[in-house]
Amino acid sequence: MENTLCVQSLCKRYRGFSLENVSFVLAPKRIMGLIGKNGAGKSTTLKSILNMVSIDSGSVKIFQKDFCRYEKECKQHIGVVFGGIDFYPLKKLSAITAVTRKFYTDWDQEQYRKYIKYFNLDEGKKFKELSNGMKVKYQLALALSHHAGLLILDEPTSGLDPVSREELLHIFRQIVKNENCSILFSTHITSDLDKCADTITYIHNGRVLKSADKETFLLSFEYLKTPEDTGALTLEEIMLRTERREWYDDAVV
């Protein structure tokens, strides 16, 4: 089956930080978790995919189309959610929706109504009046109402309480199950991915350390196990032990 998203050798250099040869693929109807500590390059990767930052080299293909060349066409089929960013805080949801729907050729007002009801959103409210969880749900409703085949979510669960996080993860699973949709989901809360991700891509200091389906991913970090570990390592333990090794290496230097 053709991949939904194919990122190849993405490079972006900043002063003091660079994204080096980031490559991974996302298959249809799968949830990929993009993990890494703060500043590892997760958001830069997502913004590079979306052409929000100008990349130095590399390519992004969405639905087998070169994103840079067919940006508008590709964007018709993707939905993006940025956790923690307030868009037009003083505008009512109805105003934001009225504008957004005009940009999408496949906008489905019935589907939008369905999700607004399902997420219990009040369109008469201003964006800033929504809780963090509701803001993410509203952005999801917009994304799903134009039948996006790929959802790109940047830290959607950050700053949410455990109940809201659990609810959102359930929604993600439902979306992948019911809609013809894949999700690329960046987070540093690895426990979220234990529950819902099919594939994991670990970004460490701007490079992809490993990108594989969850089982293979967990197996590939077996070397981090200590004699005290009886079961498989969790994603959090993998991340912590990988990052800790670097602190010790730095301390030795």
Add this chain to the structure above:
Amino acid sequence: MMTLLYKEIRLAIHPTSIVFAFLGCLVLVPAYPYSVIFMFGCLAPYITFLNARETNDAWYTAILPVTKRESVLAKCLLIVSVQIFQLLFSVPFALLRNAFNIENNPVGLDATLAWYGFGLIVYSVFDLVFFPSFYKNGYKAGKAFISASIPMAVLMVGLESVAQIPGFAWLDSCKPKDLMMQLPVFFVGIICYLTFLSLAYRISVKYFDRVDL
């Protein structure tokens, strides 16, 4: 193109900019430096860009099926609409002033054809400096406004002074013969506005392509 403009008007524009667009009516005030009206037309982009920055408009636009080039085009369309609307809105008031036989404006230039021509020149120069200066980084609206305000202020002083120079009295007159003489100034204004705006748009697109959001 209309969708982009619709988005700007419903989400990005600051309400004050809309008020400024209606200030073309100030040409009815008997004694007033009418070049200040152009200053309001230059404040409108500054306030709107500031508002857009604070409401994460560029980010939102980036996730819509819109390219960076179109994102710049949207802002240019909005500002052109505000500035041109302001000038067009002032026309009936300028005519009303003549109909009422209100005396010549003692402060500065009257709302003559030359005044409209100069107005378009002020807007062209302001926009040519403001847009590229803002899109160099995508967020420094204040710096862009200060840079563009300097030529704007010089031009404003220049055009108000013209009315005080006896040799240029024809620029301050609404007599048919003088209006005919002012026509070239008006056309120069239109040409300036079209060319400078298109140049400002092209340079801004080039700069904004390199900006990382």
